[in-house]
Structure formats: structure tokens, C-alpha cells
Amino acid sequence: MSEIREASFSATGSPTRDEYDEAARAAGLFRRGRAVAALSTVFLAAAGVTLSSDGLTVRPAVLGIAAAYGLLVLVVLPRWVVGRGFRTGRAAEEKRVVVDGTGIEVFRGEESQRIVWDEMRYYHETPRLHVFVGRTRRRTCLVVLPKRLFTAPGESELLAAFGQEQAGDGS
Numbered sequence: 001m002s003e004i005r006e007a008s009f010s011a012t013g014s015p016t017r018d019e020y021d022e023a024a025r026a027a028g029l030f031r032r033g034r035a036v037a038a039l040s041t042v043f044l045a046a047a048g049v050t051l052s053s054d055g056l057t058v059r060p061a062v063l064g065i066a067a068a069y070g071l072l073v074l075v076v077l078p079r080w081v082v083g084r085g086f087r088t089g090r091a092a093e094e095k096r097v098v099v100d101g102t103g104i105e106v107f108r109g110e111e112s113q114r115i116v117w118d119e120m121r122y123y124h125e126t127p128r129l130h131v132f133v134g135r136t137r138r139r140t141c142l143v144v145l146p147k148r149l150f151t152a153p154g155e156s157e158l159l160a161a162f163g164q165e166q167a168g169d170g171s
Contacts, residue, residue: 123168
């Protein structure tokens with residue numbers, strides 16, 4: 001294991017939009033928000049149905065608002081936020097990423113950003129990606145490393161072990 005701690009990984013490239021979407025799902029960025037939104041939708045829909053002595057009274061306008069709210073908050077909004085994050089985070093630009101014992105450094109042209117391991121919340125691996133999730137200055141950082149960028153034999157597996165050791169799985 002000591003050779004893993006001293007390892008350094010470098011990759012140059014950029015994730016595709018499809019890979020970025022997969023990374024956001026793997027990171028579970030909207031898991032809690034979707035649960036709250038689903039619960040809110042149920043309560044809003046319940047307000048549209050009342051029990052009276054004559055039976056159930058249904059208010060279609062309130063049920064329509066609940067359905068529109070649920071659709072917007074559970075489907076449209078998360079896709080819009082991920083798409084906006086892809087565009088404004090300049091995820092499609094080619095970058096060089098260095099992962100070593102001190103943290104992850106992302107180089108984009110002349111600028112660079114370092115995220116130390118103490119700021120990393122967890123690491124997740126999918127069949128196509130290495131995903132690191134961290135927090136710097138109240139912002140969530142999503143570092144997506146497609147496995148296709150690692151060409152040396154065993155390099156991707158070693159990065160997976162390194163990421164698991166350094167960042168953990170969030171539990």
C-alpha cells in the first residue's frame with residue numbers, strides 16, 4: 001500500500017456531456033433534494049383532495065399545480081442544473097489533471113485549482129469514470145476523470161484504489 005500513497009496520476013482530456021451526466025448521477029448530487037421535492041409534491045397533491053361528509057372533494061387546479069411542480073422540480077430542474085454546471089464549469093474544455101498524495105490539481109490553460117484530500121468528501125467509480133466529490137469554500141467540486149484517458153495498463157485500477165484510500169466512499 002505504501003507504493004499507492006506515493007503514486008501520481010496525470011491525465012489530459014475532457015469529459016463528454018454524457019460522462020458528466022453519469023458523474024452527477026454517481027455523485028448523488030440531487031438525491032436529498034429529490035426526496036424533499038417528492039415529499040413536497042405529495043403534500044401539495046394531498047392539499048388538493050379533502051375528505052368531507054359527501055366523500056372526497058378533488059380540486060383539479062391544485063392537483064395540476066402539484067403535477068407541474070413535481071415535473072419541474074424532479075425532472076426538468078436537475079437536468080438544467082447539470083447542463084448549466086457542464087457549460088459554466090467549462091467541463092468540455094480540455095484540462096490536465098494531476099492526482100497525487102497531496103490532492104487533485106486541475107490545470108485549465110493558465111489557471112489551476114488544487115483540492116486537497118481534506119476537502120474531498122468521497123470517491124465513486126463507475127464502469128466508465130472516476131468521480132471525486134469535494135467542497136471548497138462552500139462550493140461542491142465534481143472532478144470527473146474518464147477511464148478512457150488512462151492508457152497505461154493497470155493505471156485506472158491503481159487510481160481506483162488510490163481514490164478509495166484517500167477520499168473513501170462517503171460513508
